Structure formats: C-alpha cells, structure tokens
Amino acid sequence: MTPTRPWDVLCVGDVVTDTAIELIQDANTITYEGADGPWLAMRSGAKLPFAGHQTFDAAGNASNAAVACTRLGLRAALATDVGKDDTGRRITERLREHGVDTDLVHVHPEQQTNHHFVLRHGAERTILVRHHDFAYRWTAPSASGAPRWVYFSSLSEHAAAYQDEIADWLGAHPEVRLVFQPGTLQVRSGVGPLRAVYRRSEVVVMNREEAVTVTGGDHADVHDLLARLHAVGPAKVVITDGPDGAYASDGDEHLWMPTYPDPAPPVERTGAGDAFAATLAAALIRGESWRDALRWAPVNSMNVVQHVGGQAGLLPLAELEARLARAPDSYEPVPF
Template sequence: MSTDPRTLDLLVTGQVFVDIVFTGLPETPRPGTEVWASGMGSAPGGIANLAVAAARLDLRTGLAAAFGDDAYADWLWTVLGEQEGVDLSAARRYRHWHSSVTVSVALDGDRSMITHGHPDPEPAAVLAAAAPPARAVVVDVLAAGEPWWRPRADAGALVVADGGWDTTGRWDPARLAAALAGCAVFTPNADEAMAWTRTSSPAAAARALAEHVPLAVVTLGADGALAVDAATGAEVRVEPLSVVAVDPTGAGDVFTAALVTATLQGWELEQRLRFAVLCSALAVQHFGGSLAAPGWGDLADWWSATVASARTGDSTARATAEHYAFLGEALQGHPLARVRRAEATLARFSDAQPAEGPAPTLRDH
C-alpha cells in the first residue's frame, strides 16, 4: 500500500443529492389531497450517505463527486467538507449545472421517492483518478464504463462491492462474476443475492457468492445479516437489534461504512457483522439519511444504556451486552462527540457539544 501521507482510509464516488425527507404521515398522499407530515429533515444524499457514515466513524474519507453552482451545492459542499470532514480534494464544481434533489416520504417502515436531476458532467473515473491513494474503496461494480477502481485494487486497496441491483433485469451470473473480479467483499441484500445466484435462501446465495469473492455478506434488513468467508468456509449470521425504525433511508450505506471500518481494524467476522448491524440500527431511529448516521458518541451512549440495563438483571440486555463486549474496547481512543441530525430546513452548523466521561465496560463495579 502507498506510504503517501495523503492516503485516505476510504474513497467513494458517485452522485450527490439534496435529500428532503418527510416522516410521520398519517396516510399515503392521494391525488387531489394534502397530507401534513409531523417530521421533515434535509440532508446530503446519494453517495453522501456512505461518505458521511464513514467519516463519522473516524475513517478519513474522500468523495470524488460533481457539485453544481447553485445554492444547494454551496450547502452540500459546506456540510460535507467543513462539518462532516469529508475530503473533497477530488470533487469538482461545475458551472451551469444544478444539484439533484430527492423528496423521500417515509411511511410504514418503507419509503417512496421523487427525484429530479441530470447525469454528472463527467464520468466517475475522471474524478476518481485525481483522488489520493486509499486503503479501501466502495464501488458499484455494475456501473457502466471502465472500472476506475481496478488499478487501486492492484495496488492493494480493499475493494467492497456495495449492493448489486441489475437494472437490465437479466440477473446474468456470468456478468456478475466478471464484474466481481478483484473485489474483496460483496454486500447485496437478500433479494439481490438470491436473484444473482438462482437460489431460494439467503444462506445458499451467500455460499454461492463466496465462490466469486473472499467475503460474501448478505444483508437481511430487519432480520440482521449473514456472511460466508470463502477462505475458511465459515458462515456467520447475526440477529437484528430491536429498535423502532423511523426512516430506513441510507441504512444500507451505514452498514457498509461500519463493515469497512471494522474490516480495516482487522476484527473477527462476527464482530464486523455485529458492528454493522448496530450502526444501521442506530441510524434508522432518526430521519434524514446521511445525517442519521451514528458517530462514536452515539455508540457510546448505546453501550452505556445496554450495560446499565444488563446490570439491573435484564436478561435480554445482558445477552446483548455479551455479544457486543468488544465494543467497550473499540470505543477507546475515539472522540465521543455528538453529531448533527437533519433539520427541516437547510440548517447551519450544529452546536452539539462533546459527550463527557469514558465509555463503561460490562464488568465495571
């Protein structure tokens, strides 16, 4: 790997959106009617979901993306670069090109979206070529054009193939196998995994995918996640955490960011999966996509509450705390600052203050 002092932990590229999310609707809007939402949040969206989630987990994250010259782009650039600390050295701003906007309606645990925008002015490969070296990249292996990430894979970068929806509808296994060459991890959801592999269960799909990548991870939504390690044949499945989901926007990106974080730390496979499930579970309890992503302060708060419940004799909390005992050590050395959440309008910087005190351990007395 590169010894360049500019080296990033993670590089991502893709389209950035302004996301406006409505929650708390009493019913689905019907033609000719008006429905009032009890909640609303604005946040950077699209690939920004992944970039923010990774940056909040203390990965030095670079974003190679196009930005317009409108007021929305000013806000996106400021929030991502200055507030969230995303490296925008490989991003560009283009005159006479405006930001893409998505309005998302969260209802009954799912979402519907309306989007307006235009294709990026230049291919992702053009922007990514100017980015610093990176220890890891998250890529869409089915994107059109020459895979910009292959030279980085050859240089030793961890390549994570995120998702895998086939817009052609053919779900050609040979196409996927060719696209995954050089990737270390593939993270489709259960429906995608079974469609690509022509299998009838997520576990069977994960085993089939492990023939093409060193690590196949299949996300199961509200049912947790499972993975198969191709080298050892080990199969790991982790259960979900019980939470009240407010908005699922960006949960998959948070899962991927957390998985990359844990992988770069060299954690065991079960710990990596549990960490990713936890981070995505914390995210869906807030609305606003990228700005719902947890920081280490959120993880410390969850761990403190879980440990406190375990000490009262709550058997469920005790079991959860034992499963996540690794988190007590993982929290050490990270600033436990609070992070900004999405607000109804295009808000200014947060005035959130750092959390106080160290993270507890399960066996503190």
C-alpha cells in the same frame, strides 16, 4: 488531487439532496398488501395535506458511508459529481462539515445536482429518484496517495464507462482493498457489466431481495444465495435481511448476525442498509476481525432508524463501543 497523506477510505458513488415529505396516514394515503409486497396508494387528482418536510443535503449510499467512516475515526473522502448550483454548493459544504475530504467532488457547470424526494408513510418510505447524466470521469489518486480501501456504491445508469475506469484502476492497484455495496441500478444491471468489480471485491454487501435479483437464486435458501455471490468473485459476502438480522460468509463458514436490540420502534428506515455496510467496512479498515465487524454493523443501523434521514443517527466511535459493551450475551454471530 493527491491528499497530504493517503485516505483510509475513498467512497465512490452519486450524492443527492433528499427532501423527505411526511405523509398523513388517512383514507387518502394508504398502504395495502399486493401480490408482490406492500404498495403505497394516494387518490389521483386530490390535493393531499402533508404533515411536514425536511431536506437532507449530502445523502446517498456513498456519502452516508463516508460520513459514517469519519464518525468512526477514519480519514474518508468522497469521489462524486454535483452541478454548479445551490444544491451542489450545500452538499459540498455539508460534507466538509462532517470532515469528509471533497478534493474529488467534480462540479459540472451546466448540470443540476441530483435531488430526490422521499415519501414517508410511518416508518416506511418510497423514494422518487432522478440521476442526472453527468460526464463522469475517474480522477485517480497518485500511487503515493492511493487510499487503503475503496467503498464503491450507487451510480446512475449513465455511468457504465466510469465504472469500467474504476475497475481498471482497481485492477492496477491490487494493494487497495474494495468493499462493494451495489445501488439499485447496479443491482438491476446484474453481474455482467460489473463482473470485474465483483471479482475484485474483498467484501460485497446487499439485502436479501437484491441478492436474489443479482444471482437468480432462491429467496428461501440463504446458503445458496451466499454461495452464488461467492461464485462471482468476492472473498466475503453479507446479505442483510432487515429485522431478521444478516447472513455472512467468509468462504469457510456461514454466520447469522442478529439485530442490535431496538430501544423503540423505528422512526424511519432510510439509510439503515448504508449504516450497516459502512460500519462493517469501517470496522475492517480499523483492523477488527470479521466476527467483530459483524457485531459493529447492526449497532449503527439500529441507531439510524431511530432518526429521520440516513446520517443523524450515525454514532461516533466511543458511543458505538459503549453500545457494544452493553449488548446482551446473545448478540453474537452464530453458525447457521
């Protein structure tokens, strides 16, 4: 279908319902440091009490981005796939409640909708995921209804042909600008299957560990990671690094952007990266400069981690601007 007027941004990627289960931190459920980072451990065969659970419909990278963009005053749509079940119906209704256009939500009568389980252990989370094997198809907007920007993110391992269709369409529409925030499976697949997407991207956003996986670069050398990502095509690159801020390059200079000051310790970190990437994109779509877009992004990321779930903390435009006005003088991107 073609919108009555072009969307500011069309977000593309899988949508899920998340059920977040809050684990009790005791002797039966622990975290420990392994050689490759922290691990979550639970006693096998036990019946473990949990503190509570919440269900979040319309989650996922691209959906979180669409909601973030609508709250920042943009006209956003989501191209995604759901099953013909109660979960898919709730997701579609929730997207509409957030003001996201659902014309390109494809409903598959014989399929179930993606449902993930988030194990919360303090502020950290471990996610149990399963992506259903949808018969993905790209429904291209007409030339008169093409979005100004596309925000492309996480898809399942079954979507290779679909990704090629999207890349072909983007190649035929050079006027449409592209932000690429690769999801976990896209990161694992490396550059090869997505080379056309990387080359076509105006902005690519990923975290430091993902940049190492994608480029094969040195985790300790951020300059090299930025250069390696530029080498596969994007004009602008951002590498997020959790509480240590973010690193960015527009091809001319390398900048470090600090985090926005947290008002309290994080409640839960789900969606922090999505909030950062989507807010950066929204700022650029709204016509903000590269440096100002870097200032926008950590504000939403900070507020998201003060809530459970990836969308409750997403700020409307007026509140984000108010937070920026209260930022300390040191809250600026600086060369590094």
